[in-house]
Amino acid sequence: MNIKFYMEKRNDLLTDISNICDKVEAEKRVITDEENQIVSKKMKEVVDIDKTIELENKKRELIDKQFSSNEGNGSEDKAIVEEKKFLDYLTNNTSKSLSVSANGALIPETISNKIVEKVYELCPLLKLIHIEKVKGTFTVPVYDDTTDIECNYVDDLTELTESAGNFKEISFTNQIAGALTIISKSLMNNTEFDLLNFVVHRMALSVAKFLSKECLTGNTKMQGIFGENNVTNNIKSKTFNDDALITIQNSIPTAYQSNCCWVMNRDTLLKCKKLKDANGRSLLNPDLTRGYGFVLLGQPIYIDMYVPEDNIFYGDLTGYWLKFSQELEISVLYEKYATKHAIGVYCYIECDGKPVEQQKLGVLTISAT
Numbered sequence: 001m002n003i004k005f006y007m008e009k010r011n012d013l014l015t016d017i018s019n020i021c022d023k024v025e026a027e028k029r030v031i032t033d034e035e036n037q038i039v040s041k042k043m044k045e046v047v048d049i050d051k052t053i054e055l056e057n058k059k060r061e062l063i064d065k066q067f068s069s070n071e072g073n074g075s076e077d078k079a080i081v082e083e084k085k086f087l088d089y090l091t092n093n094t095s096k097s098l099s100v101s102a103n104g105a106l107i108p109e110t111i112s113n114k115i116v117e118k119v120y121e122l123c124p125l126l127k128l129i130h131i132e133k134v135k136g137t138f139t140v141p142v143y144d145d146t147t148d149i150e151c152n153y154v155d156d157l158t159e160l161t162e163s164a165g166n167f168k169e170i171s172f173t174n175q176i177a178g179a180l181t182i183i184s185k186s187l188m189n190n191t192e193f194d195l196l197n198f199v200v201h202r203m204a205l206s207v208a209k210f211l212s213k214e215c216l217t218g219n220t221k222m223q224g225i226f227g228e229n230n231v232t233n234n235i236k237s238k239t240f241n242d243d244a245l246i247t248i249q250n251s252i253p254t255a256y257q258s259n260c261c262w263v264m265n266r267d268t269l270l271k272c273k274k275l276k277d278a279n280g281r282s283l284l285n286p287d288l289t290r291g292y293g294f295v296l297l298g299q300p301i302y303i304d305m306y307v308p309e310d311n312i313f314y315g316d317l318t319g320y321w322l323k324f325s326q327e328l329e330i331s332v333l334y335e336k337y338a339t340k341h342a343i344g345v346y347c348y349i350e351c352d353g354k355p356v357e358q359q360k361l362g363v364l365t366i367s368a369t
Helices: 001-026 033-092 109-122 195-217 242-250 255-261 266-273
Strands: 128-131 138-143 167-172 175-183 234-237 261-264 284-286 294-296 299-303 310-317 320-324 329-333 342-355 362-368
Touching: 001 033, 109 167, 109 329, 167 342, 175 195, 195 320, 195 342, 234 242, 242 310, 242 362, 255 342, 266 294, 266 299, 299 320
Parallel strands: 128 320, 234 362, 261 299
Antiparallel strands: 138 167, 175 342, 261 310, 284 294, 294 299, 310 362, 320 342, 329 342
16 A cells, blocks of 8 residues: 555645635635535545554554564574584584585584573673674773872862873783593483583583683683782782771772672682571571572672682772674584594584672682792
8 A cells, every 4th residue: 555645646636725714714605505415425534544544554563473473483494494403414424515604614603602501501701791793803991090080179260170080991802722522422322411511511601610710710811810910909818707808898988888799619618607696686587589508798699710829809899891703713623532432512602701899899709828
């Protein structure tokens, strides 16, 4: 239906009606029966055109909704097709039907996304830190808290004393990491074995462990939170007690306390469970809605096996930045492990991580020396 045609016809009718009304008003008389019939007829045509246009618009809305629904189904169908093609690639080395991704790897986007989603699921810390999903190198300007802009009282006709804040730059580069898993062909030939989920889980678990370890303890390429001198707010205590915990908690500015948490290993958590106040009450309280199921001094606790012994993190983890491009390069090795009756699946990731907002981060180290 040509809506433009009906709109033009509607405008012509309204013009005719307006002309008749203007003529009656100009001649200062009442409208005649003939004129009244013409106006009524034209007004009825306008109403009919309005109904026709409304019907056409509703029809188009329904078509748009159906198109969107079909697009969604198409995405689901595409995911299923890509998964089948990838499984065929794993089991039969048939890659003709697979399209090459932007990074040159024979890996469907749906499979790559599944692995990335699983990485986040297996590594809770990734949901708490700041992540930049970019490729290549980039630089972050960071305000230097040792310098500041001052505000003071001044008298009339008196010059202000100037002050200036400074910025420093933190650069993120391309750090490449890889993971390799070997799958037995006997296991692959087992019809009850879920090969796709196995590959997704093994790749994701490997990447999650690596990122968790490097974000916490990295000290060569990635700069982890517990790496040597990576966090400037590093408090040392000779004994593990409530005073040490209160001190590290108090070191974080009040503005960031609402988003703070504790990160420790299981052995340190056990020590925290044994801490009591003067009335014999435990400092650790259960809270199933937050973190690992416990709160310490009002803040949730997260457990990670890569936290060094006798070390505790306290702060807002958004102060640590991770560059993780989210785009995995994955391929399959057939010949290398043929004599072992197996295949290898490897993936590469591009990442880098550094503490950026130091005022949000704090590390407590228990050391007798």
